[in-house]
Amino acid sequence: xxxxxxxxxxxxxxxxxxxxxxxxxxxxxxxxxxxxxxxxxxxxxxxxxxxxxxxxxxxxxxxxxxxxxxxxxxxxxxxxxxxxxxxxxxxxxxxxxxxxxxxxxxxxxxxxxxxxxxxxxxxxxxxxxxxxxxxxxxxxxxxxxxxxxxxxxxxxxxxxxxxxxxxxxxxxxxxxxxxxxxxxxxxxxxxxxxxxxxxxxxxxxxxxxxxxxxxxxxxxxxxxxxxxxxxxxxxxxxxxxxxxxxxxxxxxxxxxxxxxxxxxxxxxxxxxxxxxxxxxxxxxxxxxxxxxxxxxxxxxxxxxxxxxxxxxxxxxxxxxxxxxxxxxxxxxxxxxxxxxxxxxxxxxxxxxxxxxxxxxxxxxxxx
Amino acid sequence: xxxxxxxxxxxxxxxxxxxxxxxxxxxxxxxxxxxxxxxxxxxxxxxxxxxxxxxxxxxxxxxxxxxxxxxxxxxxxxxxxxxxxxxxxxxxxxxxxxxxxxxxxxxxxxxxxxxxxxxxxxxxxxxxxxxxxxxxxxxxxxxxxxxxxxxxxxxxxxxxxxxxxxxxxxxxxxxxxxxxxxxxxxxxxxxxxxxxxxxxxxxxxxxxxxxxxxxxxxxxxxxxxxxxxxxxxxxxxxxxxxxxxxxxxxxxxxxxxxxxxxxxxxxxxxxxxxxxxxxxxxxxxxxxxxxxxxxxxxxxxxxxxxxxxxxxxxxxxxxxxxxxxxxxxxxxxxxxxxxxxxxxxxxxxxxxxxxxxxxxxxxxxxxxxxxxxxxxxxxxxxxxxxxxxxxxxxxxxxxxxxxxxxxxx
Numbered sequence: 165x166x167x168x169x170x171x172x173x174x175x176x177x178x179x180x181x182x183x184x185x186x187x188x189x190x191x192x193x194x195x196x197x198x199x200x201x202x203x204x205x206x207x208x209x210x211x212x213x214x215x216x217x218x219x220x221x222x223x224x225x226x227x228x229x230x231x232x233x234x235x236x237x238x239x240x241x242x243x244x245x246x247x248x249x250x251x252x253x254x255x256x257x258x259x260x261x262x263x264x265x266x267x268x269x270x271x272x273x274x275x276x277x278x279x280x281x282x283x284x285x286x287x288x289x290x291x292x293x294x295x296x297x298x299x300x301x302x303x304x305x306x307x308x309x310x311x312x313x314x315x316x317x318x319x320x321x322x323x324x325x326x327x328x329x330x331x332x333x334x335x336x337x338x339x340x341x342x343x344x345x346x347x348x349x350x351x352x353x354x355x356x357x358x359x360x361x362x363x364x365x366x367x368x369x370x371x372x373x374x375x376x377x378x379x380x381x382x383x384x385x386x387x388x389x390x391x392x393x394x395x396x397x398x399x400x401x402x403x404x405x406x407x408x409x410x411x412x413x414x415x416x417x418x419x420x421x422x423x424x425x426x427x428x429x430x431x432x433x434x435x436x437x438x439x440x441x442x443x444x445x446x447x448x449x450x451x452x453x454x455x456x457x458x459x460x461x462x463x464x465x466x467x468x469x470x471x472x473x474x475x476x477x478x479x480x481x482x483x484x485x486x487x488x489x490x491x492x493x494x495x496x497x498x499x500x501x502x503x504x505x506x507x508x509x510x511x512x513x514x515x516x517x518x519x520x521x522x523x524x525x526x527x528x529x530x531x
Numbered sequence: 532x533x534x535x536x537x538x539x540x541x542x543x544x545x546x547x548x549x550x551x552x553x554x555x556x557x558x559x560x561x562x563x564x565x566x567x568x569x570x571x572x573x574x575x576x577x578x579x580x581x582x583x584x585x586x587x588x589x590x591x592x593x594x595x596x597x598x599x600x601x602x603x604x605x606x607x608x609x610x611x612x613x614x615x616x617x618x619x620x621x622x623x624x625x626x627x628x629x630x631x632x633x634x635x636x637x638x639x640x641x642x643x644x645x646x647x648x649x650x651x652x653x654x655x656x657x658x659x660x661x662x663x664x665x666x667x668x669x670x671x672x673x674x675x676x677x678x679x680x681x682x683x684x685x686x687x688x689x690x691x692x693x694x695x696x697x698x699x700x701x702x703x704x705x706x707x708x709x710x711x712x713x714x715x716x717x718x719x720x721x722x723x724x725x726x727x728x729x730x731x732x733x734x735x736x737x738x739x740x741x742x743x744x745x746x747x748x749x750x751x752x753x754x755x756x757x758x759x760x761x762x763x764x765x766x767x768x769x770x771x772x773x774x775x776x777x778x779x780x781x782x783x784x785x786x787x788x789x790x791x792x793x794x795x796x797x798x799x800x801x802x803x804x805x806x807x808x809x810x811x812x813x814x815x816x817x818x819x820x821x822x823x824x825x826x827x828x829x830x831x832x833x834x835x836x837x838x839x840x841x842x843x844x845x846x847x848x849x850x851x852x853x854x855x856x857x858x859x860x861x862x863x864x865x866x867x868x869x870x871x872x873x874x875x876x877x878x879x880x881x882x883x884x885x886x887x888x889x890x891x892x893x894x895x896x897x898x899x900x901x902x903x904x905x906x907x908x909x910x911x912x913x914x915x916x917x918x919x920x921x922x923x924x925x926x927x928x929x930x931x932x933x934x935x936x937x938x939x940x
Binding site: 512 | 637638639640641643644646647677698699716717718719720721739752753754755757769
């Protein structure tokens with residue numbers, strides 16, 4: 165038994181029900197949002213509701229959350245939590261694709277990479293303007309996404325907006341590629357088997373391959389180039405990676421739950437291992453903590469605190485504010501500018517989950 | 532109030548704290564589960580009413596049958612929770628087990644907490660095929676690994692079982708031909724307490740939001756209804772999941788919800804794009820809606836048809852709403868009232884009060900009619916629990932057989 169699990173052994177708990185209640189999120193608060201406008205629309209069909217991609221668009225004072233789902237049909241959605249909003253809006257899909265590999269926000273467009281029977285596709289549309297008051301009276305721009313590029317016969321693994329914000333860089337089973345709205349063409353890049361693309365807090369773009377290879381991607385006028393930074397030991401399968409906040413570098417999780425930090429210089433640090441495997445998503449918050457989920461079927465929220473150099477189990481995800489739901493499977497995460505973590509639930513009928521981390525265990529203790 | 536009832540306590544298994552499952556077997560006899568969900572290191576025993584001796588026969592212990600000893604240190608095979616399913620064609624009574632009984636030495640069990648604990652975690656719901664003709668276990672299998680089975684239904688023509696798992700709330704299909712489990716995906720967080728199959732082989736249950744859930748095996752798709760099921764005005768429909776379901780003709784199904792202020796309604800599954808619902812109103816009494824009532828007090832269940840096609844259910848009736856929080860002793864002032872409904876006119880009248888000699892008996896989860904037309908009602912309450920027999924005025928040998936056999940728990 166883990167010592168940080170209170171009341172696990174019989175007779176030591178302060179009251180029997182602690183065994184039950186303390187199984188769930190023990191620090192911070194989690195809230196689950198259905199994929200719809202609560203009280204006004206139905207949510208995205210549960211069969212299509214496994215969230216597999218998330219990205220943020222930061223625009224002055226508000227943020228738009230973009231997401232993509234997988235299931236019988238892939239959907240792209242947006243979420244607004246600031247202002248008089250609190251809604252998730254289904255932007256649809258191409259009607260054929262069944263999975264979303266990534267979403268990205270360029271200067272003018274939301275771009276999604278979806279996969280289906282005909283291979284990978286790029287879908288895009290203009291950023292919808294933020295709605296008027298979603299308590300009083302709202303307006304919604306629900307123009308559909310359009311197919312804006314194709315990678316026939318190949319599966320797209322990931323996309324990220326390019327540094328200029330004019331298009332995206334993608335990774336598919338056919339190699340890296342670039343796409344821009346001008347001409348709507350897919351331009352092939354280096355032939356690398358990349359499964360993750362991550363831009364860190366300093367703007368550097370990293371690529372991760374399934375054999376533990378980490379590459380630094382440069383985006384010049386002559387195209388995309390990849391510089392090998394490191395090869396980590398271990399099985400990386402469908403590796404999970406995330407940005408490391410303003411200090412730069414990325415966190416990368418191996419199949420066995422070991423987490424590494426890879427800096428822009430190629431320096432690799434092994435942080436430790438979570439109590440369960442695999443790690444399905446990771447997100448760093450501004451004070452240096454790292455949150456994520458580990459374990460199959462009923463996963464556990466965990467935190468890594470750099471000032472302690474340790475991982476801690478925080479229990480099973482639970483939402484009891486407004487939406488009452490247990491959270492079992494999570495597949496992606498991003499951190500908003502307030503340091504709240506948005507988790508994409510990769511389960512049938514998935515929800516967008518928001519973690520408000522505990523401030524009491526945050527950086528002040530470190531200082 | 533004219534019908535007499537008699538209580539049969541599980542004295543042969545005095546630690547039994549709940550009788551969740553009670554069903555008529557394919558042989559027309561009454562089977563019940565003597566469950567042990569609170570005592571650490573105990574298991575469930577299957578009991579049958581013996582008409583000849585007017586007493587109970589203890590048939591088998593699920594832990595023994597499955598070689599999953601209750602003192603192993605794991606969560607126990609502690610109960611059968613709405614998971615008897617009678618198979619009329621071959622005389623089999625299917626039984627699937629559920630979790631929550633603490634491992635020996637523990638005060639409580641949480642499946643969330645011990646999900647990844649190889650030492651204490653639940654091994655999985657057991658599936659037992661009991662041959663009611665020979666009184667032998669025909670075969671067994673691990674039905675749902677690591678999870679419990681909340682409720683069970685049989686599609687005898689397609690040789691399929693359907694179930695809802697706990698705690699993950701997944702819809703489960705089991706092929707009796709292949710002896711193989713298939714996970715059809717998550718439904719929500721609140722387990723529906725009943726699942727059934729209609730004449731067209733559609734599988735019906737419900738979800739947290741109070742929507743119908745239908746599995747179409749021919750299109751292999753799980754669908755949620757666009758509408759929310761009937762619920763009181765002061766609620767939203769959340770938690771209005773199925774609690775108990777009864778049908779006399781498989782054309783329409785009477786359903787009561789699992790929520791405080793439970794609601795009765797009738798579903799006509801073959802009408803409309805997603806069935807047709809007829810709201811029959813509250814199942815229990817009016818009360819102060821500002822009090823979060825205990826689900827042990829404001830409760831209705833035990834839906835069953837008699838041989839003449841009249842519907843019965845048991846509603847809790849309590850006298851002082853401020854007494855309803857006294858859970859540990861279960862000594863608040865309440866009683867279980869058997870209500871009769873005429874399915875044609877929907878007129879209701881009260882025909883009996885379930886009286887235990889040693890305690891109140893307001894909570895009835897399930898009911899069944901035996902081959903003689905007598906009604907039986909399970910009880911959850913003071914330990915040891917048991918069930919009631921209500922002797923019907925029209926009772927006669929064979930009158931209750933095949934009207935129709937209920938193939939869900």
